[in-house]
Amino acid sequence: MIPYGRQVISEDDIRAVETVLRSDHLTQGPVLSRFEDAVALHVSAAHAVAVNSATSALHIACLALDVGPGDLLWTSPNTFVASANCGRYCGAEVDFVDIDPETFNLCADALEEKLAFAALTGRLPKVIVAVHMCGQSPDMARISAIARAYEVRIIEDASHSIGANYLGARVGGCLHSDITVFSFHPVKIITTAEGGMALTNDASLAARMERLRSHGITRDSALMTHAPDGPWYYQQLDLGWNYRMTELQAALGLSQLDQLDAFLARRRVLADAYDVGLKGLPLYLPGRQAGAHSSWHLYVIRLNDATRHRAVFEALRADGIGVNLHYIPVHLQPYYRALGFAPGDFPVAEDYYSRAISIPLHAELTDVEQAHILAAIGRVLT
Numbered sequence: 001m002i003p004y005g006r007q008v009i010s011e012d013d014i015r016a017v018e019t020v021l022r023s024d025h026l027t028q029g030p031v032l033s034r035f036e037d038a039v040a041l042h043v044s045a046a047h048a049v050a051v052n053s054a055t056s057a058l059h060i061a062c063l064a065l066d067v068g069p070g071d072l073l074w075t076s077p078n079t080f081v082a083s084a085n086c087g088r089y090c091g092a093e094v095d096f097v098d099i100d101p102e103t104f105n106l107c108a109d110a111l112e113e114k115l116a117f118a119a120l121t122g123r124l125p126k127v128i129v130a131v132h133m134c135g136q137s138p139d140m141a142r143i144s145a146i147a148r149a150y151e152v153r154i155i156e157d158a159s160h161s162i163g164a165n166y167l168g169a170r171v172g173g174c175l176h177s178d179i180t181v182f183s184f185h186p187v188k189i190i191t192t193a194e195g196g197m198a199l200t201n202d203a204s205l206a207a208r209m210e211r212l213r214s215h216g217i218t219r220d221s222a223l224m225t226h227a228p229d230g231p232w233y234y235q236q237l238d239l240g241w242n243y244r245m246t247e248l249q250a251a252l253g254l255s256q257l258d259q260l261d262a263f264l265a266r267r268r269v270l271a272d273a274y275d276v277g278l279k280g281l282p283l284y285l286p287g288r289q290a291g292a293h294s295s296w297h298l299y300v301i302r303l304n305d306a307t308r309h310r311a312v313f314e315a316l317r318a319d320g321i322g323v324n325l326h327y328i329p330v331h332l333q334p335y336y337r338a339l340g341f342a343p344g345d346f347p348v349a350e351d352y353y354s355r356a357i358s359i360p361l362h363a364e365l366t367d368v369e370q371a372h373i374l375a376a377i378g379r380v381l382t
């Protein structure tokens with residue numbers, strides 16, 4: 001089976017991890033700081049906080065923005081459940097904003113309308129989680145302008161999009177948000193096995209997230225309620241978690257970062273070849289957001305004929321092609337249904353789900369494999 005996504009691990013990656021295993025520090029040590037600095041520099045963010053997953057990063061990002069009981073978090077229904085769950089972890093309510101049918105990202109027009117209505121009813125969200133579906137930035141300039149008019153904070157869930165570009169700047173620089181989150185899960189653009197990072201230009205948000213990833217503890221005497229009892233002393237200021245990233249993960253991440261440009265270049269070539277090879281078939285190709293250059297985490301086709309969705313999906317799997325589906329609308333998950341959501345609530349995301357298929361795209365996909373995939377899709381659809 002040709003997987004829809006998978007990691008690429010080099011001999012350099014293996015050596016980097018091995019070096020850490022022979023060193024004095026196995027978790028949150030000097031290599032972690034280097035990894036954070038390298039990613040922050042790469043995306044032009046002032047601060048980076050590495051954690052054990054993007055899910056954890058989303059959680060501490062919400063906490064740093066004071067999301068709590070009585071608050072509302074809005075996100076796209078077309079995302080991995082973690083983009084919504086982070087609000088629930090904090091005791092907040094979650095709601096969704098339907099997607100743009102071309103880019104599959106949170107729709108700025110729908111957001112504008114929903115915010116205007118929420119302002120009238122006094123139910124404005126505290127934070128919006130804007131997801132970079134497939135690696136392509138949403139219309140962040142507009143989304144942030146709309147949100148800021150209502151003093152709503154923004155987290156970019158850029159789990160798919162390290163290396164992507166938006167309006168001439170690298171995603172992660174937080175030019176249109178308070179905090180941006182990356183994932184380093186093996187199917188994402190670069191990997192640390194499990195891992196994530198929160199980027200911000202706000203020093204106080206960064207300091208809070210650093211504490212929250214490690215039990216809410218500080219060793220900085222300036223932050224303590226009284227002078228340290230002695231050299232051993234630390235204080236717990238907030239209720240935090242153990243979301244630390246290990247040195248092994250950080251070493252892998254740092255080594256993967258060196259290969260980021262090569263991974264992106266290969267993904268772009270493959271995506272362009274899909275655009276050409278799939279033209280003329282009865283399906284819709286991925287739409288482009290003006291000013292955005294995708295990292296091409298996913299290549300999603302949508303069938304013109306939704307009634308053939310399952311049959312086409314199963315035929316491609318039977319042909320050895322590890323197609324997948326990103327995403328089942330979050331509001332239709334049983335957990336969210338139990339909170340009151342129902343089919344029909346977000347019709348664009350639901351229509352997307354009825355016809356979307358993610359076809360294989362990763363940096364080690366070969367031309368021969370891609371030709372096989374294109375031939376199979378052509379056979380199934382004609």
Ligand SMILES: *Cc1c(COP(=O)(O)O)cnc(C)c1O
Nearest residue numbers: 053054055080082159183185195
């Ligand atoms: C993968 C993913 C996450 C979660 O990432 P982890 O690092 O596995 O916790 C969150 N949001 C989106 C959009 C993702 O694709």
